[in-house]
Amino acid sequence: MHEKEAKSLLSSENGMNIYRGCTHGCIYCDSRSRCYQMDFPFEDVEVKVNAPQLLERALRSKRKKCMIGTGAMTDPYMHCEEKLEHMRKCLELIDRYGFGVAVQTKSDRILRDLDLLKRINEKTKAVVQMTLTTYDEELCKIIEPNVCTTKRRAEVLNIMRDNGIPTVVWLDPVLPFINDTEENLRGILSYCEKAKVHGIICFGMGLTLREGNREYFYQKLDQHFPGMKEKYKQRYGLSYEVSSPHNKELMKIFYSFCKEHGIESSVDKNFAYLHAFEDKLAGVQMSLFSM
Numbered sequence: 001m002h003e004k005e006a007k008s009l010l011s012s013e014n015g016m017n018i019y020r021g022c023t024h025g026c027i028y029c030d031s032r033s034r035c036y037q038m039d040f041p042f043e044d045v046e047v048k049v050n051a052p053q054l055l056e057r058a059l060r061s062k063r064k065k066c067m068i069g070t071g072a073m074t075d076p077y078m079h080c081e082e083k084l085e086h087m088r089k090c091l092e093l094i095d096r097y098g099f100g101v102a103v104q105t106k107s108d109r110i111l112r113d114l115d116l117l118k119r120i121n122e123k124t125k126a127v128v129q130m131t132l133t134t135y136d137e138e139l140c141k142i143i144e145p146n147v148c149t150t151k152r153r154a155e156v157l158n159i160m161r162d163n164g165i166p167t168v169v170w171l172d173p174v175l176p177f178i179n180d181t182e183e184n185l186r187g188i189l190s191y192c193e194k195a196k197v198h199g200i201i202c203f204g205m206g207l208t209l210r211e212g213n214r215e216y217f218y219q220k221l222d223q224h225f226p227g228m229k230e231k232y233k234q235r236y237g238l239s240y241e242v243s244s245p246h247n248k249e250l251m252k253i254f255y256s257f258c259k260e261h262g263i264e265s266s267v268d269k270n271f272a273y274l275h276a277f278e279d280k281l282a283g284v285q286m287s288l289f290s291m
Contacts (some may be wrong), residue, residue: 009054015069018086020046025146027220034212052089059097071104091116102274104129108148125278131170135187157195167197173207180244189257199264205250206243
């Protein structure tokens with residue numbers, strides 16, 4: 001872990017990453033790709049030590065309230081967050097200034113901040129996005145070794161449900177010849193149905209590979225799935241999009257399940273939901289004014 005003074009925090013679409021790099025060890029992580037120009041080992045997490053100050057400055061300068069997103073590139077609830085509490089400080093600011101938040105994570109550490117998420121959600125909208133890829137617990141420990149397993153993440157989704165926090169699941173990625181099975185898909189979908197998730201984001205059954213993350217992924221295939229790397233190379237070569245040979249039938253199951261259980265399956269509509277700011281107090285204020 002190393003520290004850096006950042007010059008800015010929020011992107012043009014109001015996304016933030018308070019860390020760079022990750023310690024979760026997921027074998028498929030796209031954030032390892034060289035195009036992101038990390039000039040340090042991926043596990044040597046870069047801490048933006050002035051992230052809370054930068055966020056407060058940005059929130060103060062905004063003319064309109066909006067949703068603040070985090071977790072797209074780097075999980076905000078890595079191991080170092082337990083000590084540093086940068087994410088909690090940022091949530092406190094989001095709450096104080098009346099903004100909404102959409103948090104993407106794989107970690108049950110988010111439960112530490114349930115009180116803040118509830119407070120934000122009372123005024124506007126706090127959405128928890130949880131990534132689920134692998135129903136088999138032992139396989140999950142191989143693919144995503146340093147973070148809580150899918151079963152525990154499903155429990156987090158249930159806790160959010162019980163506390164009125166809306167949730168969206170990222171069903172991504174699905175690894176060809178490893179977890180691209182109907183059993184895996186239906187297991188994950190059953191967790192989503194039980195948790196009453198608002199929506200599921202799924203770009204298709206597969207993953208993406210490019211320079212940087214491809215080499216790491218293949219190294220882990222050699223370690224855990226002997227012979228699998230050669231199978232990938234033969235079928236996909238240097239392709240960026242690596243689609244499962246079972247994509248068509250699995251996506252048919254996915255869309256059918258979502259329709260049956262009232263779960264939003266459109267990627268565009270899920271993104272629109274995550275970006276839509278809601279002012280829950282406006283109606284209350286208007287009602288009081290009209291009395």
